[in-house]
Amino acid sequence: MNVRVGIDIGGTRIDAAAVAEGRDGDHRILLQHAVPTVRGREGIREGLRTAYTQLLERLGTERPVASLGIGVPGIVSGGRVSHAVNLGLDGDPFDLAAEAGALTAVPVRVDNDVKAAAWGAAQWLRATDGAGADVDLALLNVGTGLAAGLVLNGSLRRGARGLAGEIGHLVTDRSGPPCPCGKRGCLELYASGGGLARRWSGSAAQLMVAAADGDAHAQLVREDLVAGLAQAVRILVQATDVEQVVLAGGVVTSTPALQGALLAELRSHGADSGFEQHLAVHERVRWLPEDYPAGSVGAALLPGEG
Structure with a gap:
């Protein structure tokens, strides 16, 4: 070897x-x-x-x-x-x-x-699921920022200028807060560890507990976090139709309550839409183990x- x-x-x-x-x-x-x-x-x-x-x-x-x-x-x-x-x-x-x-x-x-x-997530899928050489996935990395990596039909997609998967700076709210990139209301301001830290002083797990206990501010931050993550997953699925979206980063992988809320949001979005039912976005979500x-x-x- x-x-x-x-x-x-x-x-x-x-x-x-x-x-x-x-x-x-x-x-x-x-x-x-x-x-x-x-x-x-x-x-x-x-x-x-x-x-x-x-x-x-x-x-x-x-x-x-x-x-x-x-x-x-x-x-x-x-x-x-x-x-x-x-x-x-x-x-x-x-x-x-x-x-x-x-x-x-x-x-x-x-x-x-x-x-x-x-590419590492693709190797993990091959080892754990027996995925073949043509493994097809998007890795959504929820870290300080928000970005994705794409492995399409077994090939790592870099893009014409090396920017494939840079979805964190898609503008989701034109009247939103300024982003370090120079724009306003970027997706990663709501759906990332850095975005969470700007609006909440504790961890994602503490946010979910506070929101469940009725804290109005926590509920607002949770709503934006879940909606932003769901939007990121849907963007990846609708743009690439990847077989699996693997989520990585402690914000999501160490917070079961957030995982459940995200899956519920993905299931409920457009529940009456035949198109959404065909997409079955929630069925494609995987969580990368924290220790991998x-x-x-x-x-x-x-x-x-x-």
Whole structure:
């Protein structure tokens, strides 16, 4: 089996994983390691070096690495990253592929973090459901922001400009609050961890409890959160007709009450519409396990050139 390393650069930590890949496409996670994220070019450069070298030290020399893949927020083109504001990588593109290439002689691939996580979710479905090579899914990542990754008929969809799945900045309310992207009323202002934090001081689980207890503000925030998530799922299904929409991120995966509310909303939306019944959106929803490192696994197994 080939050993491939994947690194998922997040806003708070950098997760690395060593993954053994079999000839028939199966995989096994050999080792995981994480280091804190430090914003800025020098911080990301040093964090990448530390995560990779420490993982190799733990892996040992008896298992040589065949490739290194990296998932990172922002727009990725030719191994260069731009608009990764949460990492302090704004301004001129940051050549992350070159930085990684200085650490290793193995092939390096770099892609957007949500796209890498979507590829990781595809590997999870193949392992758990026996999904074939033509697995068809959208990963909806509910993190600080809101974005999707697409694996269509077994192929990772990046898009003409690397922006496939960037649905978080679709405007859902033109008179809504300003978004850091420069627009107003974007979907992720309502349906994301960051959007929730702007309107509610506790966790999603605490929100659901407070709303059930009659807290009027909590009920309003819950309504917007559930409606926004449902809208995001419907957008993905109607735009791509994917077989499954896999939701990831602690906001949804660790909150059963929110999962139930979302499924109920999807079932009730257009209940009298034959079109909605044919879509059967609620039947396509899956929850990515919290303990499955889709970002680092997907980065390790990234196909083609990033």
